Amino acid sequence: MFAGIDVGGANTKVATSATDGFIDTIYAPLWKNKAILYDVLLEVKQKFEIGAQAGIEAVGVVMTGELCDCFTTKREGVLHIKKTLSRVFKNVKFFDIDCAFRDGSEVDKDPLSFASTNWLASAKLLSEQYKDAIFIDIGSTTTDVIPIVRGEIKAKRTDLGRLKFGELIYSGVLRTNLATLLKKVEIGEKGENCRTSSELFAITADAYRVLGYLNKDDYRCESPDSHAFAGRENEGKSRISAMRRLARVVCCDLEEIGEDSVVSIAEQVKEAQVAELVASMKSMKQKYELKMVVSAGIGDFIVKEAADLLNIEFLSLSSRYGKEISAVFPAYAVTKLLEQTFS
Amino acid sequence: MFAGIDVGGANTKVATSATDGFIDTIYAPLWKNKAILYDVLLEVKQKFEIGAQAGIEAVGVVMTGELCDCFTTKREGVLHIKKTLSRVFKNVKFFDIDCAFRDGSEVDKDPLSFASTNWLASAKLLSEQYKDAIFIDIGSTTTDVIPIVRGEIKAKRTDLGRLKFGELIYSGVLRTNLATLLKKVEIGEKGENCRTSSELFAITADAYRVLGYLNKDDYRCESPDSHAFAGRENEGKSRISAMRRLARVVCCDLEEIGEDSVVSIAEQVKEAQVAELVASMKSMKQKYELKMVVSAGIGDFIVKEAADLLNIEFLSLSSRYGKEISAVFPAYAVTKLLEQTFS
Structure with a gap:
């Protein structure tokens, strides 16, 4: 059996290749303490060693955690992640930007070829089934928007390139500071425009919690006022x-503006997030004549809404693979790709 | 002698009324731990009790710290601040939104009349000298933009009202997350537009440190990667x-984009901050036919640039009172107003 690990800056995600395999998302904020990764991986290893998980042949790795500000450079980040993985597991294969699996020694030679690869593993696996x-x-935390055209992954291979072309939108449905999404909100009866506070007062998880898209257990990150x-985190x-x-977010308390205004702010958050996704999707739809969206991740309610607005077919991976696999899709994808390569 | 204390969410500022009086800014992040205020005030009191500071007749208080997310409501915040001040000092007078000094018992009756008053003390003192x-x-952290017309302070009295009318711009020259100022930046030779990351990767202090407006000692807050x-904070x-x-901020490291690009990002931060200030100033200049700007605070290099762009006379309080008083102007103003009232 194979395992896949996706090392992010805030979460480490794990999947195994077995039917009904092991799936987990562990909140592991590297930016606070990069040493946490070792403990988290050790815990994962122990879980692998019991019951149905026993006998992992190899572990495939993708990452984005190298961008964390605990690392001076991405190079340092990739090497730290590689080293920690190699300390804990025996047969570790790192997925690179050419979609190939490499040994740790190859990572040492060219660390940057292993940076920001998690979306690529997902896209690679899907490109076998969804050609366009x-x-x-x-x-x-983020949104990947990846055009696949005649089986080819058209996205740029660096975060910078993807940011430029709308293939990486740095907002997600939990951790994103609302002030980065909304410079102004409409508020009050007259619908007046009001500037927002730039503090980290509220995040997208708050907006979607208020709107009912998330429950307490879905709120898998610290609240800004933790x-x-x-x-009593709960x-x-x-x-x-x-x-x-x-x-x-508008320098008020709930007594001052009341529930209706707060719900309206939450709705404006969703509108902003849908709108920026629509803009990216629209340009790709036109450029490549794409007629279908394949959606993974915990924010697929946003994708659904954007797809409906653009009148484009929407396929949810959580319908096909289940919500759990969809939420850790890069980890699942790297497992499957590893299995294809080595079994 | 009198003293003034301005209790903010991140900093507590102190001034006394004596010539060459005591001036201090103490980094005291209430949002992390509201109990810190007591320790900070005790320390301030000890400083008051030595040498030239001995014999404080009364302490005047303004605040903004009640908005901190350690408080469920502003009411709770105001009452906590009032209670802590009253525990430490004997004769405490709280400045309210009618520009009057009140005893603690009055605060208990109507806490919200004492919320967000620091800018008002400054404006009140200045309105005696600068009628228009x-x-x-x-x-x-923030920018106050307050029109004074024929000696009257025209700004709204709540943060919400001020946010709506451009009288409060929630960005400053140290703590502001750059992602809240810039959704996109131009980057690279072709000047391509690039989305920014929404993480708290860099703050305005970083931009102004890079551009040379701030030195190490001016960087009076935690860095995002502290x-x-x-x-080794230094x-x-x-x-x-x-x-x-x-x-x-563009998901890169310094090796990847180099110093020129980074300096360009910093310049775009300044441009954005100047531009939002210009927009506010312009509407006030037109509405009230104002021809002069009086500037306090550590960010007056931004005000100077905005005033020049609008061709409006610029008067810096740091030239008149010195940099130290200008940096804690609300605390200084409340001291002076208290002295006028009670001596």
Whole structure:
């Protein structure tokens, strides 16, 4: 059996190739403490060693965590991630920007070829089945928008290139500071425009919690005011707490503007996020004449809405593979690709 | 002698009324731990009790810290701040939105009348001398833009009202996440537009550190990657560290895009900040026929540039009162107003 690990800056995700295999998302904020990765991987290894998970032949790795600001350079980040993986697991294969699996020694030679590869593993696996489609993965923090044309992955291979071409939109449905999405919001009866506060007062998880897209268990990150909820974190993820955070975005409290205004702010967050996705999808749809969207990730309710607006066919990987696999799709994809290559 | 204290969410600022009086800015992030205020105030009190500071008759208080997300409501925040001040000092007078000083018992009756008052104390003092002017205070986190017309302070009295009318711009020259200022940046030789990352990768302090407006000692807040610099914080405030953070805003490292691109990002930050200030100033200049700007705060290099663009007279309070008083102007103003009222 094979395993796939996707090392992100905030979450490490794991999948195995077996039917009903092991799937997990572990909140592991490298940016706070890069040493945490070792502990997390050790824990994962222990889970691999019991029951149905026993006998992992090889571990495939993709990453984005190298961009974390605990690393001076991406090079340093890739090498740290590689080293930590190699300390914990025996047979580790790293997925590179040419879609090939390489040994750790190859990573040492050219670390940057292994940076930001998680979306590529997903796109590679999907390109075998969907020859012409826009693959979209909205996660906690980012959105990948990848054109696949006649089986070829058309996206740029660096984050910078993808940011330029709308193939990477750096917003997600959990961790994104609302102030980065909305410079102004409409508020009050007259629909007046109001500037927003630039503090980290509320995140997309708050907006989608208030709108009912997420429940407490889906709120898989710290709330911005987690300092105030030390020891009672669950309370911080309640709908009322999320509403209080949304009110602060316009320097108010909930008493001052009330629930209706707060719900309206949350709706404007969703509109903004749908709109930026629509803009990217539209240009790809036109450029490559693509007629279908394949969607992974926890934010596929955003993709669905954007696809409907553009009148483009929407296929949800969570319908096909289940919600759990869809949420860790790069880890799942790298497992499957590894299995194809080595079994 | 009198003292003034301005309790913000990130900094507590202090001034006394004596010539060559005591001036201080203490980094005290209430949002992390509201109990910190007591310790900070106790320290301030001890300083008051020695030498030239001995014999404080009364302490005047303004605040903005009530908006911190350690408080469920502003009401709770105002009451916490009031209670803490009253525990430490004997004769405390709270400045309200009618520009009057009140005792603690009055705060209990109507806490919201004491919320967000620091800009008002500054404007009140200045309105005695400058009958027709735009008063602007750019601090670490926010920008106040206050029209004074025939001696009357025309700004709204709530943060929400001020956000709507461009009288409060929630960005400053230290703590502001660059992703809230710039959705896109021009980058590279072709000047291509590139989306930015929404992470808290870099702040305005980084941009102005790189451009030379700030030195290490001016960088009076935590750097976004302070976790990575535990025990060697000074290194985190070097120009090279600031450049590395700016590179991350487009998901790059410094090796990848180089110093020129990073400096260009910093310049675009300044342009964005000047532009949003110009927009506010322009509408006030037209509406009230104001021909002069009076500027306080550590960001007056931004105000100067905006005033020049609008061809409007620029008066810097740091030229008149010195840089130190200008940086804590609300605390200084509340001291002076208290002195006028009670001596």
